Amino acid sequence: MSDAMDPVKLMKQQVGKAAADRVKSGSIVGLGTGSTTAFAIQFLGDRIKSGELTDIKGVPTSFQASVLAKQYGIPLTTLDEVERIHIGIDGADEVDPAKNLIKGGGAAHTREKVVDSLAEEFIVVVDQSKIVDALGSTFPVPVEVLPMAIAPVMRALEKLGGKTDLRMGVNKDGPVITDQGNMVIDTKFESIANPPELEAILNNIPGVLENGIFVNVTDLVLIGEIKDGQPIVREM
Ligand SMILES: O=C(CO)[C@H](O)[C@H](O)COP(=O)(O)O
Numbered sequence: 026m027s028d029a030m031d032p033v034k035l036m037k038q039q040v041g042k043a044a045a046d047r048v049k050s051g052s053i054v055g056l057g058t059g060s061t062t063a064f065a066i067q068f069l070g071d072r073i074k075s076g077e078l079t080d081i082k083g084v085p086t087s088f089q090a091s092v093l094a095k096q097y098g099i100p101l102t103t104l105d106e107v108e109r110i111h112i113g114i115d116g117a118d119e120v121d122p123a124k125n126l127i128k129g130g131g132a133a134h135t136r137e138k139v140v141d142s143l144a145e146e147f148i149v150v151v152d153q154s155k156i157v158d159a160l161g162s163t164f165p166v167p168v169e170v171l172p173m174a175i176a177p178v179m180r181a182l183e184k185l186g187g188k189t190d191l192r193m194g195v196n197k198d199g200p201v202i203t204d205q206g207n208m209v210i211d212t213k214f215e216s217i218a219n220p221p222e223l224e225a226i227l228n229n230i231p232g233v234l235e236n237g238i239f240v241n242v243t244d245l246v247l248i249g250e251i252k253d254g255q256p257i258v259r260e261m
Pocket of ligand 1: 057058059060061062115116117118127128129130131132133134137
């Protein structure tokens with residue numbers, strides 16, 4: 026099967042476009058991280074290039090997002106320069122029926138939580154494989170930790186019933202280093218009965234910067250699906 030026919034890629038492309046189409050001229054846009062949001066950034070760039078969309082500024086959630094924004098001609102700004110973010114677009118690793126999320130598959134969840142939670146309208150873009158009945162079903166919770174606190178934080182996470190794994194680099198020896206110079210402990214819980222409670226407990230461990238549970242942030246989820254062989258977008 027050629028790359029262009031890959032159904033997962035088609036679903037990601039379709040939701041990325043649907044999200045980019047919702048952005049209006051004059052908007053400050055939160056630019057998320059990951060392969061699905063990358064399509065949204067690309068389509069936003071296309072709309073700017075064609076002149077259909079004017080006066081757009083992006084607030085990137087990661088180094089990857091700023092590189093892509095520059096590549097596709099989206100002017101960037103920072104939270105020092107702007108007081109509001111009109112619309113945010115970001116991916117997720119899991120979405121539950123209450124629109125709670127697990128994020129951080131790209132180790133960008135700390136900046137993502139800052140930017141996404143400031144957005145007046147926050148849109149999540151995912152393919153259908155990310156929809157779960159309960160958070161923690163398939164994906165561990167990424168926990169960003171100061172390097173000097175790795176050992177005590179791992180012990181604290183294990184005490185809470187988590188199975189911990191220091192995230193390792195791909196094509197790089199040693200651990201993943203975040204955009205802030207920290208490390209990520211992927212923590213798999215058997216089940217997450219109360220996402221807001223676990224989010225607060227994890228962030229209360231000394232040495233933890235942020236974890237990948239996002240609650241009460243999402244306004245709209247755009248879900249890419251394949252129906253009768255064609256990619257479609259469902260709203261939740
Ligand atoms: O949270 C993230 C990065 O930290 C991503 O948004 C999440 O991992 C989804 O990525 P993708 O769209 O590539 O599946």
